[in-house]
Amino acid sequence: MALAEVKRVQIVAHSDVKMELLSSLQESGLIQLEEANFEDFGLVSTSPEDSQLEYTLHRLKHALDYFSREEEKGFLKKLFAQKPALERQKRKEVLEYDYQSVLDDLEKLEAEKSELLSEIKFLERERDFLSPLKELRLPVSSVEPTDLTEIMLGSMPLSQFEDLQKLAEEEAIWFEVIHQDKRQMHLLVFYLKREQEQLEQSLKELNFSRFYFTEPIMSMAQVKDRVENVMEKIHKEIEERIKNVEALNRAGRRLAVHREKLMLVHDVLLNEREKILSTRLLGETERIFYLEGWIRSFDIQRLKKKLKPFSDESQLYFRPPLPEENPPSILENPKPSKPFEVVTKLYGLPQRGSLDPTLPLAPFFFLFVGICVSEAGYGLVVTLLSLLYIKFAKPKGGLLLFLKLLTLLGISTVILGTLVGGWFGFPIRKLMILDPLLDPLSFLILALALGFIQVWFGTFLKLIDGIKNKIILQSIFVQGGWLLLLPSLVLYLLTKQFLWGILSLVGAAGIVFFASPSRNPLARFFGGLYSLYDISRYLADVLSYSRLLALGLATSVIAMVVNTLCQTALGIPWVGWLLATLIFLGGHLFNLAISYLGGFVHSMRLQFVEFFSKFFRSGGKPFQPFEMESKFVEFI
Amino acid sequence: MALGLTLAVLGGALACILGGIGSAIGVGLAGQASSGVMSEDPEKFGSLLLLVALPGTQGIYGFLSAFLVILKIGLTTGVIPKLTVFNGWQILVACLPVAFAGLVSGIHQGKVCASGVYMVAKQPKDLMKPVIMAALVETYAVLGLLITILLLNGIKL
Numbered sequence: 001m002a003l004a005e006v007k008r009v010q011i012v013a014h015s016d017v018k019m020e021l022l023s024s025l026q027e028s029g030l031i032q033l034e035e036a037n038f039e040d041f042g043l044v045s046t047s048p049e050d051s052q053l054e055y056t057l058h059r060l061k062h063a064l065d066y067f068s069r070e071e072e073k074g075f076l077k078k079l080f081a082q083k084p085a086l087e088r089q090k091r092k093e094v095l096e097y098d099y100q101s102v103l104d105d106l107e108k109l110e111a112e113k114s115e116l117l118s119e120i121k122f123l124e125r126e127r128d129f130l131s132p133l134k135e136l137r138l139p140v141s142s143v144e145p146t147d148l149t150e151i152m153l154g155s156m157p158l159s160q161f162e163d164l165q166k167l168a169e170e171e172a173i174w175f176e177v178i179h180q181d182k183r184q185m186h187l188l189v190f191y192l193k194r195e196q197e198q199l200e201q202s203l204k205e206l207n208f209s210r211f212y213f214t215e216p217i218m219s220m221a222q223v224k225d226r227v228e229n230v231m232e233k234i235h236k237e238i239e240e241r242i243k244n245v246e247a248l249n250r251a252g253r254r255l256a257v258h259r260e261k262l263m264l265v266h267d268v269l270l271n272e273r274e275k276i277l278s279t280r281l282l283g284e285t286e287r288i289f290y291l292e293g294w295i296r297s298f299d300i301q302r303l304k305k306k307l308k309p310f311s312d313e314s315q316l317y318f319r320p321p322l323p324e325e326n327p328p329s330i331l332e333n334p335k336p337s338k339p340f341e342v343v344t345k346l347y348g349l350p351q352r353g354s355l356d357p358t359l360p361l362a363p364f365f366f367l368f369v370g371i372c373v374s375e376a377g378y379g380l381v382v383t384l385l386s387l388l389y390i391k392f393a394k395p396k397g398g399l400l401l402f403l404k405l406l407t408l409l410g411i412s413t414v415i416l417g418t419l420v421g422g423w424f425g426f427p428i429r430k431l432m433i434l435d436p437l438l439d440p441l442s443f444l445i446l447a448l449a450l451g452f453i454q455v456w457f458g459t460f461l462k463l464i465d466g467i468k469n470k471i472i473l474q475s476i477f478v479q480g481g482w483l484l485l486l487p488s489l490v491l492y493l494l495t496k497q498f499l500w501g502i503l504s505l506v507g508a509a510g511i512v513f514f515a516s517p518s519r520n521p522l523a524r525f526f527g528g529l530y531s532l533y534d535i536s537r538y539l540a541d542v543l544s545y546s547r548l549l550a551l552g553l554a555t556s557v558i559a560m561v562v563n564t565l566c567q568t569a570l571g572i573p574w575v576g577w578l579l580a581t582l583i584f585l586g587g588h589l590f591n592l593a594i595s596y597l598g599g600f601v602h603s604m605r606l607q608f609v610e611f612f613s614k615f616f617r618s619g620g621k622p623f624q625p626f627e628m629e630s631k632f633v634e635f636i
Numbered sequence: 637m638a639l640g641l642t643l644a645v646l647g648g649a650l651a652c653i654l655g656g657i658g659s660a661i662g663v664g665l666a667g668q669a670s671s672g673v674m675s676e677d678p679e680k681f682g683s684l685l686l687l688v689a690l691p692g693t694q695g696i697y698g699f700l701s702a703f704l705v706i707l708k709i710g711l712t713t714g715v716i717p718k719l720t721v722f723n724g725w726q727i728l729v730a731c732l733p734v735a736f737a738g739l740v741s742g743i744h745q746g747k748v749c750a751s752g753v754y755m756v757a758k759q760p761k762d763l764m765k766p767v768i769m770a771a772l773v774e775t776y777a778v779l780g781l782l783i784t785i786l787l788l789n790g791i792k793l
Contacts, residue, residue, distance in 0.1 A: 346764050440789055547775065550782035554700055561703050564712070597686070598693060601771040602778070608768060 003356055003620075004330035005297040008321055010036075011307075012290050013314030018282075021310050022275050027088045028306045029627025031293040032328055036283045043283030043290055053273045060099070060266040063106050064632065067259045070252060080393045083634040084260050086267070091635075094264045102258045109255070113248045116241045123241075126217060127234045132179040132186045133211075133227045140213060140221040140230055143188075150191050154203075154210040155184050163206055173199055263632035271628050278626055294327050294623070326352060329620030337362040339405035342398075347608050348618030355465055357616045361607045364454050368606060370412035371447070372551040372599030374421030374436075375559055378592040379413025382406055396634070409600075421552065424588055425559030436553050444549050451545025451610070452490070455538060458614030459483055465615050474514050478531075481510030486538060508532060541610045547602050555595040562587030641709070641717060643724030647731035648705030651784065654735035655698020655777075658742020662691025665746035669753040680756065683763050687752050690770045691745040694738035697781040701734045704788050723793055730787035737780025745773040 009031060013021055025031055036043070086094065133153065136143075143151055156164065158180060164187075168175060173191040180186070187208075191199050213221075221230050283290040295303060300318060307314060321327045329349040331341050333356070340362040350356055373379065386406040389395070395403060417423070418431050420443065427435065436443040459482050466475025485507030492500035516527025562583065569579040612618075628635040670684035705727055710717045719727075752766025 346768075440786055444786075544775070546782055547778045550778045550785070553785055554697065554781065557700050557704065558696070561700070594689075594693065594696065597689075601690075601767055602774075604764075605768055605771045605775075609772070 002332075003350060003352075003354075004332040006294050006321060006327040006330065006623075007297050007300065007318045008292065008325070008327070009295045009300075009303070010290070010292050010317040010319075011314060012288055012317075013310060015284065015287055015289055017310050017313045018279070018289050019275070021307065021314065022278060024306055024310070026271060026275055026278075026626055026628060028303065029625045030299045030303050030306070031295050031626055032624050033278055033281050033291060033293045033626045035281050036290055036292040043285060045280055045283060048276045048279045050273050050276050053269060053276065057266065057269055057273065059103050059107070060262055060269070063103055063262055064259070064266060066106065066110070066252070067256050067262075070249075070256065082394060083630065083632060084263060085634045085636050086264055088628060088635050091264075091268045091271075094261075094268050097261050097265065099258075099262055099265045102255060102262065106252065106255055109248050109252055113245055113252075116245050116248070120238055120241050120245075122216075123234050123238050126214065127231060127238075129211075130217070130227055130231050130234070132181070134179070134231065136178050136188060136227050138188070139224050139226055140217070141223055141225070143213070145193070148193055150189075150193055150196060152189050152210055153178075153187070154189060154208050155186050156206060156208045157184050158182075160206045160208075161185065167202055167206070171195065171199060171202070267630050267633040267635075270631060274626075274629060293626070294321075296330060296623075321352075326621065328623035330623045331356055331358060333358050339401050339408055340365060342402050342405050343604060343607060346604070347612060347616075349620035349622055351617045351619045353469060354617040354620075355461060355615065357461075357607075357612060360457065360461060361611060364450075364611070365603055365607060366408060366412045367416070367450065368548060368603035369409045369596075369599045370416035371420070371450075371548045372603060373409075373413045373555055373595045374417050374552040375424070375555050375591075375595065376414045376417030376421060377424035377588070378555075378595065379410045379415075379417050381410075381592065382596065383410030383414065386410060409596075421556050422559065424584075425556070425563040427556075436549060437556060440549065440553065443552070444546060447545050447548040448542055450548065451542045451606075452486070454545075454606070454611055455541050455614065456483065456486055458611045459486075462615035474517075477510035477514035481507040481514070482534075482538075483507070485511065485535075544610055545606065547606075551595070551598050551602055554598070555591060558591045558595075559588065562591065640719030640721045640724030643721070644705060644709050644719055644727040645711075647724075647728035648702035650728070651698045651705070651731040651735045651738075652695075652702040653698070655701075655738035655742065656695045658739040658777075659692050659695030659698075660742075662694070662742040662744075662746025662749065663688060665743075666691060666749035666753060669750035673753055673757040677757065680760065683756060683760065684753055686763070687749045687756065687766060687770070690749050690767065690774070691742050693774060694742035694745070694777045697734050697777055698738050701731055701781065701784045701788070704785065705731065708788055708791070708793070719793065723791065726791045727788065730784055730791060732784075733780040733787070734777070734784040735780075737776050741773050741777040741780075745770050745777075748773055 011021075136153075143153060145151055164175065167173060171191070172195055173189065175190070176188045178186045178188055189203075189208075217230055220233050225233075281291065295318075304316065307316065329352065331344065331349070333341060337359045340358050343361060343365055344350075344356070344358045370379070383406075386403045390400065390403050390407075418428065419433050420436055422428065429435070434442055434446070459479055463475050463479035463483065466472070466479060485504050488500045488503035488507065491497070492504055511532055512525065512528035514528065515531035516524045518524045518527055565587065566580040566584050569583055570576045572579060666688040670680075670688050673684060674680060706712060708727065709719060748770045749766065752769060755766050756763055
């Protein structure tokens with residue numbers, strides 16, 4: 001129940017072995033580095049330089065992102081995908097691989113591709129611009145002013161057509177409508193240059209806007225080419241570029257054979273960078289460097305062994321943490337209750353000197369989720385799925401711990417489902433101790449009794465915590481008072497026996513006289529009396545456990561509803577069995593999901609709000625050792 | 637006699653309707669918030685779905701209670717059940733806890749989940765914390781369901 005013992009480690013070593021020693025520390029992952037108070041010893045800290053590495057890492061990440069975008073994978077394959085493995089000692093060899101040229105190739109390829117894509121976009125815009133002018137009968141190159149006449153293309157709103165006609169009748173101007181759509185028309189216009197000024201003004205008043213062919217179009221058009229021919233040419237150009245893009249894509253896919261190697265390089269360099277960055281925590285002189293950190297006492301021997309090669313150049317010191325220091329909290333639990341650390345960590349790690357609540361909450365959490373779901377069939381499904389996933393996908397770290405927790409909770413659901421629930425909505429009455437549907441009151445009493453036990457146990461833990469932290473007298477009388485008062489009061493109310501009444505008064509007296517820290521006897525008495533009012537909180541806490549009944553009932557009833565719907569569906573001729581199967585599978589899957597979600601969340605709340613509030617002090621810092629980090633690769 | 641049956645059916649319907657409204661509004665609120673977050677970060681779909689689905693339980697509790705009413709008065713048997721007016725009132729009133737607790741807690745749980753969605757957008761690792769916050773609100777829907785079940789169970793037809 002206690003936290004792991006942590007010691008402060010101090011290392012002094014010769015500067016020549018700085019990087020190798022840091023590498024060894026990183027490989028072992030035993031120490032959380034802390035900033036050394038080097039100023040006391042006249043040491044200086046350096047600011048490490050990592051911009052080159054950072055840039056390479058960025059390029060590698062970009063390339064790997066490219067490959068993972070190109071790669072097609074099924075959902076299941078992704079789910080069971082495993083990271084490639086790399087031996088820690090062999091990580092230097094990975095860097096001998098010529099990853100720079102692969103990166104260069106890939107970047108060149110991407111640059112070419114993006115240029116082609118932007119060219120395609122440009123050509124498409126040109127094509128869209130030309131398409132209304134398709135019916136122009138003149139060659140493109142002849143839309144040019146001559147000595148005496150101006151020839152031009154342009155567009156005008158459809159509403160101006162009549163005014164334009166009038167203008168053409170009166171002045172030396174001629175036009176032809178090439179194309180018209182709902183709002184505007186495209187025109188070819190000729191006029192005499194000597195009346196240019198006046199005509200330009202008139203055209204402007206008619207909202208005429210002039211078009212010019214762009215440079216690429218003009219250069220593409222040969223002497224006799226019409227708009228139509230130019231468009232064909234553009235189309236061909238686009239096609240060609242699309243083909244080139246596809247070729248580049250294929251080339252990119254061929255480069256994907258390097259993907260795994262790039263992953264290795266990325267992670268090795270990532271750790272190199274971490275190592276370089278870690279040097280800012282060191283205190284240094286010209287000859288030596290000094291580092292400090294936290295280590296589990298348990299690991300000290302391993303660290304000594306790991307640093308044996310440096311024994312001539314380095315010196316290790318260990319000391320217990322000082323009172324003003326705040327070492328990281330490391331949870332240490334035996335195997336069966338280890339998965340329940342997931343619940344503790346979610347709330348927060350214990351402070352230095354507080355109890356680790358994992359072991360105390362484990363049996364309750366195990367039981368509560370089982371009661372909330374209380375459906376043995378679902379438990380079996382969850383247990384099997386979690387075990388299969390652990391076996392085939394080989395998850396690590398937090399995910400593995402969570403899956404182990406799910407396995408345990410599945411087992412609990414099978415047991416409690418058989419005792420107080422059913423198998424997929426069908427209760428097996430012979431094995432049941434209690435049917436909550438027929439006798440909800442007994443079940444409610446059971447739930448409240450469980451709640452009473454947990455709340456009482458929480459108070460008991462507070463007593464222990466208080467004694468450990470030397471608040472002995474107050475703990476014994478106040479917490480001890482509650483521990484005596486609560487059960488004897490319940491027994492007195494149930495049996496009305498005189499003895500229990502006396503015992504509850506004794507407990508209450510302890511609380512009244514010791515709960516308030518005040519020295520003034522009157523204030524102390526009334527303060528203590530007031531804290532007796534906490535009994536309402538205990539009552540509310542215990543009643544809160546009635547949710548166990550409600551959630552358990554909800555699962556059973558929904559499972560029954562699904563089965564009833566199946567039965568109704570079976571009555572439909574021909575397709576009845578199919579519908580019934582679908583309803584059965586879908587319905588139970590849905591119920592499984594919401595029951596586990598509800599069971600998990602509400603059981604957790606019972607731990608956090610009702611149980612932890614009695615004794616637990618959170619606020620510890622997590623242990624973050626200096627170790628090999630892996631993004632794409634598993635270091636072994 | 638038909639009045640008794642009508643009242644009982646009204647009770648079941650109210651449980652389902654009010655619980656459904658609460659959940660629909662709640663899931664709607666959380667869903668809008670999560671779509672906003674996903675427009676920036678589509679990868680979060682999985683974790684946000686959990687928060688969006690959470691206010692959906694009130695609707696299920698209401699549905700569940702309505703189904704219990706159906707079973708209680710034997711609507712599935714094919715024989716028109718005979719209920720006294722008193723029985724009808726009893727069943728109607730028994731349905732009210734889950735109906736109103738579901739209506740109000742569904743909406744508020746939706747609000748808590750919506751702000752939880754914003755929290756997950758910034759702190760993806762703390763997914764379970766807003767889930768627990770939402771569960772604090774859901775407590776009252778659970779208690780409503782509990783009382784409705786106990787009341788329905790206790791009514792003698």
